[in-house]
Amino acid sequence: xxxxxxxxxxxxxxxxxxxxxxxxxxxxxxxxxxxxxxxxxxxxxxxxxxxxxxxxxxxxxxxxxxxxxxxxxxxxxxxxxxxxxxxxxxxxxxxxxxxxxxxxxxxxxxxxxxxxxxxxxxxxxxxxxxxxxxxxxxxxxxxxxxxxxxxxxxxxxxxxxxx
Numbered sequence: 001x002x003x004x005x006x007x008x009x010x011x012x013x014x015x016x017x018x019x020x021x022x023x024x025x026x027x028x029x030x031x032x033x034x035x036x037x038x039x040x041x042x043x044x045x046x047x048x049x050x051x052x053x054x055x056x057x058x059x060x061x062x063x064x065x066x067x068x069x070x071x072x073x074x075x076x077x078x079x080x081x082x083x084x085x086x087x088x089x090x091x092x093x094x095x096x097x098x099x100x101x102x103x104x105x106x107x108x109x110x111x112x113x114x115x116x117x118x119x120x121x122x123x124x125x126x127x128x129x130x131x132x133x134x135x136x137x138x139x140x141x142x143x144x145x146x147x148x149x150x151x152x153x154x155x156x157x158x159x160x161x162x163x
Contacts, residue, residue, distance in 0.1 A: 007081035013120040014138040015071035022067035029060050105129045106155040
């Protein structure tokens with residue numbers, strides 16, 4: 001497939017939301033590693049346990065640093081477009097993925113909004129087909145609701161035309 005971007009992109013709030021979400025996850029991971037270090041100190045675990053804990057700490061710190069940069073690159077790589085025939089998704093940092101979903105195969109379209117997304121007034125769109133599920137991770141609330149309606153309409157029209 002081509003390397004060109006598709007017509008639409010994610011909400012500009014996506015990188016900030018993703019960083020917050022990753023930060024919460026990384027803080028929890030670092031707290032767990034900290035508790036394990038305390039348990040090692042308190043109970044005097046064998047020497048190999050401290051090396052495993054140091055390895056976990058190194059991976060946690062590297063993951064935290066990576067999570068600062070990854071959302072920007074992911075945001076830049078995401079694009080999508082739709083028409084009466086297809087929904088096309090293009091994304092990926094290391095591995096480029098291009099998905100084309102025929103409107104006739106769409107069985108359901110839903111939106112999801114977690115607490116961080118609610119704060120930034122964004123929603124995620126999930127499109128279900130018989131064999132798979134595809135998501136657009138962060139769209140402005142109005143755009144997501146409109147896209148859900150349009151995709152539902154296109155999918156229903158195609159079903160009625162086939163009858």
